[in-house]
Amino acid sequence: MSFTMHGVGISGGIAIGHAHLVSHALLEVAHYQVPKNLVADEITRFQLAVDTVTQDLETLRLQLPNNAPAELKAFLSTHSMILADKSLSEAPITMIQNEQCNAEWALKQQMDDLVEQFEQFEDEYLRERKQDVVQVVERVIKVLLGHPSQVLLKAQENAIILVAHDLSPADAIQFKRHQFAAFITDVGGATSHTAILARSLNIPSIVALQRARDLIFDGELIIVDGTLGVVITDPDKSTLAEYKLKQEQWEIEQQKLRRLRLTKAVTLDGTAIELFANIEVPEDAAKAKAISATGIGLYRTEFLFMNRREWPTEEEQFQAYRQVAESMKGLPVTIRTLDLGADKQIDPDTARTCTNPALGLRAIRLCLAEPQIFHAQLRAILRASHYGHVKILIPMLTTLSELRQAKLLLERAKRSLRVENTPFNEIITVGGMIEVPAAALKAEAFARELDFLSIGTNDLIQYTLAIDRTDDTVSHLYSALHPAVLQLIEMTIRAANKLNKPVSVCGEMAGDARYTRLLLGFGLRNFSMHPANVLAVKQQVLQSNLPELTAPVRKILSLANIDKIEPLLQKLNLQ
Ligand code: PEP
Ligand code: MG
Numbered sequence: 001m002s003f004t005m006h007g008v009g010i011s012g013g014i015a016i017g018h019a020h021l022v023s024h025a026l027l028e029v030a031h032y033q034v035p036k037n038l039v040a041d042e043i044t045r046f047q048l049a050v051d052t053v054t055q056d057l058e059t060l061r062l063q064l065p066n067n068a069p070a071e072l073k074a075f076l077s078t079h080s081m082i083l084a085d086k087s088l089s090e091a092p093i094t095m096i097q098n099e100q101c102n103a104e105w106a107l108k109q110q111m112d113d114l115v116e117q118f119e120q121f122e123d124e125y126l127r128e129r130k131q132d133v134v135q136v137v138e139r140v141i142k143v144l145l146g147h148p149s150q151v152l153l154k155a156q157e158n159a160i161i162l163v164a165h166d167l168s169p170a171d172a173i174q175f176k177r178h179q180f181a182a183f184i185t186d187v188g189g190a191t192s193h194t195a196i197l198a199r200s201l202n203i204p205s206i207v208a209l210q211r212a213r214d215l216i217f218d219g220e221l222i223i224v225d226g227t228l229g230v231v232i233t234d235p236d237k238s239t240l241a242e243y244k245l246k247q248e249q250w251e252i253e254q255q256k257l258r259r260l261r262l263t264k265a266v267t268l269d270g271t272a273i274e275l276f277a278n279i280e281v282p283e284d285a286a287k288a289k290a291i292s293a294t295g296i297g298l299y300r301t302e303f304l305f306m307n308r309r310e311w312p313t314e315e316e317q318f319q320a321y322r323q324v325a326e327s328m329k330g331l332p333v334t335i336r337t338l339d340l341g342a343d344k345q346i347d348p349d350t351a352r353t354c355t356n357p358a359l360g361l362r363a364i365r366l367c368l369a370e371p372q373i374f375h376a377q378l379r380a381i382l383r384a385s386h387y388g389h390v391k392i393l394i395p396m397l398t399t400l401s402e403l404r405q406a407k408l409l410l411e412r413a414k415r416s417l418r419v420e421n422t423p424f425n426e427i428i429t430v431g432g433m434i435e436v437p438a439a440a441l442k443a444e445a446f447a448r449e450l451d452f453l454s455i456g457t458n459d460l461i462q463y464t465l466a467i468d469r470t471d472d473t474v475s476h477l478y479s480a481l482h483p484a485v486l487q488l489i490e491m492t493i494r495a496a497n498k499l500n501k502p503v504s505v506c507g508e509m510a511g512d513a514r515y516t517r518l519l520l521g522f523g524l525r526n527f528s529m530h531p532a533n534v535l536a537v538k539q540q541v542l543q544s545n546l547p548e549l550t551a552p553v554r555k556i557l558s559l560a561n562i563d564k565i566e567p568l569l570q571k572l573n574l575q
Pocket of ligand 1: 339455
């Protein structure tokens with residue numbers, strides 16, 4: 001049956017493809033007693049489900065297009081092997097027989113045992129395979145629960161659309177390495193880290209679809225309109241034709257934008273604007289270069305710390321930072337120190353144990369509380385500074401004393417390198433993120449002690465409006481245009497400009513071309529955003545005349561009502 005769902009579009013474009021349901025690692029499985037006379041039926045039900053999944057995996061593997069990533073093939077073979085193992089295909093049968101329990105429960109118990117065994121492995125690679133066990137079991141449980149898996153891929157239509165209830169940033173960073181046509185989730189806010197990562201995949205993405213995972217079938221043909229935040233399931237012929245046309249138009253638009261790659265970002269009145277890129281993993285640096293970004297304005301290093309048990313060593317960090325520094329060939333690379341915690345949790349259990357993780361021990365607070373971890377990272381960044389134009393950026397500053405402590409620790413890291421004669425840039429610049437209202441209100445004081453400022457609008461909006469950026473139930477209230485938010489951003493830019501300290505915006509607002517003129521009117525000259533947004537923002541810069549922005553922007557700043565601001569912003573963008 002065809003139906004339309006609405007969510008929050010986080011990355012534009014149109015995708016048409018087959019749904020691939022990704023389920024939660026923690027399955028909620030019911031446990032019930034099976035009457036003796038029905039035990040045989042229950043066993044048959046279990047065996048049929050295992051057979052179905054075995055066949056599905058085989059079909060999937062055979063129908064993989066030639067250009068599918070090699071990991072995908074290996075991943076399907078591993079799943080088939082795991083499922084064929086007696087502990088999953090036979091042990092549950094004995095359990096159903098002996099304990100008269102339902103098939104799902106028996107399978108879940110076996111899965112838990114197996115996962116526990118995998119966790120004992122010394123070898124990290126083997127330990128990680130427990131995820132595969134969970135995924136295979138989830139597939140079987142889905143079939144058992146009457147969600148029969150249809151054939152996922154048809155040979156001629158190889159686009160896969162990920163449908164998940166939610167994905168942690170740790171999951172999303174893994175998906176970054178595969179090729180999917182689109183990405184949709186039931187929950188999530190527009191600036192949650194999962195959303196940011198999804199956006200960085202540069203494929204149409206929608207969050208906050210509410211019940212997508214329940215309503216969409218595995219393998220079903222769906223259309224994802226990431227620009228409008230709309231999903232259409234099982235489309236009829238005319239809808240399909242309409243969206244194929246839209247998809248082509250979008251591609252033409254993208255091609256036009258690509259022509260701006262080498263054009264200098266200069267406003268109509270001749271002011272040069274710097275457009276930097278945000279990256280999450282070293283490989284992203286290539287994307288930044290491909291669109292001729294001014295440099296890296298924000299390298300979110302926390303992703304190096306995810307999907308693993310041990311913290312990365314100083315050496316491993318150094319190699320990653322050096323790779324980025326070298327690949328940018330002298331262009332600035334702004335490495336942000338660890339911003340773990342809250343929406344970027346490595347261990348989801350920690351998030352559950354604190355009442356307000358966003359207000360808790362995160363980012364610089366965590367680094368100051370764990371000086372050894374900070375020390376290793378600072379040394380790694382400093383060492384990398386010998387190989388390129390590296391800058392340091394400290395997240396979540398709230399008080400000047402945090403900044404001073406961080407600088408002392410930086411000095412200590414420098415001293416330790418000097419003793420060893422390890423080369424680094426002695427005059428490396430240090431910037432701070434202004435993303436807590438307290439810091440924005442005192443931006444001038446921070447600017448005096450820092451070399452540059454970077455405004456993190458994602459958190460600044462969250463903390464100013466008291467709206468959890470990851471919570472879709474309040475995402476309609478999350479707005480960059482709230483007058484209090486605008487005032488804090490403008491104040492921060494003004495404070496930095498007054499002291500002649502460079503200031504940029506590196507939150508999602510910088511990559512949204514609807515806000516480009518407004519930010520230019522606030523006096524912003526440096527923007528940092530995901531590489532995918534750079535050209536659209538550049539187009540807006542090229543069409544803007546700074547002197548003409550002053551009066552309308554002043555008017556917007558004087559308003560107290562968000563409803564009045566929106567039409568004025570639209571007018572500003574049309575002028
Ligand atoms: C921000 O808060 O705007 C920001 C850029 O940092 P992050 O999204 O990583 O918290
Ligand atoms: Mg932030």
